[in-house]
Amino acid sequence: MNITILVNRDIASCLALNYLVPALSAHHLTVFYSARVGSKPLPEPLQRLKFFEQDFFNNFVFPLQLELANPDAAELFGFDLLFRKLDGRCTELNDINGDAGLQRFRASNPDLVLSIRYGVILKDDAIAVPRYGVLNLHSGLLPAYQGVMASFWALMNGESALGTTLHRITDSTIDTGPVIASTRLNVQTDKSYLWHVLSLYEAGCAAMVDSALKLAHGESLKTSPQTGESTYYSFPQDQHIEKFLHNGCSFFDPVEVLELAKRFCYSN
Helix, strand or coil: CEEEEEEECCHHHHHHHHHHHHHCCCCEEEEEEECCCCCCCCCHHHHHHHHHHHHHHHHHHHHHHHHCCCHHHCCCCCHHHHHHHCCCCEEECCCCCCHHHHHHHHHCCCCEEEEECCCCCCCHHHHCCCCCCEEEEECCCCCCCEECCHHHHHHHCCCCEEEEEEEEECCCCCCCCCEEEEEEEECCCCCCHHHHHHHCHHHHHHHHHHHHHHHHCCCCCCCECCCCCCCEECCCCHHHHHHHHHCCCCCCCHHHHHHHHHCCCCCC
16 A cells, blocks of 8 residues: 655654654555644744754754664664665645646655645645545544644643544644544643653554554445534644643753653663
8 A cells, every 4th residue: 555644854853754654564654744834933932842843853853863883773764864774755745735746746646645744725626636545643642633743732721632533634724624433642841842742643653554554455334423612723822832831831941852862772
């Protein structure tokens, strides 16, 4: 089966690929990544978060990994090493809905599309390309936490658990498609927002792999409509960040970030 994976070039997507690529290695994989999400200026705390989510790993950790004597011995593979292992079947694509971008997307000839954190909303022409459809892994429990930074809003609201939702994308509305599976993670008050986000993806990607393999074996996926009150969240503003910090939450912990970086350098 031809599987096209859509991700964003950030540390969470990189972790997701580390879970997906080995598990789906029997299939022909193509990866397209977006290099941007949104265009509005971010409040200063979110700019610092972005540095650790994207710049630190993309610009320092992942290139350094290639300089190691044996990069394949690392526990986790950065984008640069993953690109090498995929033999060039991984390229940037920020305009998947435009004529040229859609042509590149179609050329991957996907039977199935897996979307995780991709920075572009798919429109009807792109959604119609794969015969088995588009499965999206949303890092929030739907429909209560639709939109951007669902884990931030759940932590700000004092939820005791976070989660992921695997759902179908059937149109260009955001986070509204029928649900395939969900996972849950208990909140740990001594851990940062970034730790919680990254911790969601192992179970979430396992659910995605399970669904992909079922389709590959000719099985159909059971889905259910989203039920309950839906809330769409956008990027937090200063007052939301103030409440988040007042609740004792943190966006990142440098010690946690360094521990993760070590996993790209050697295997424990």
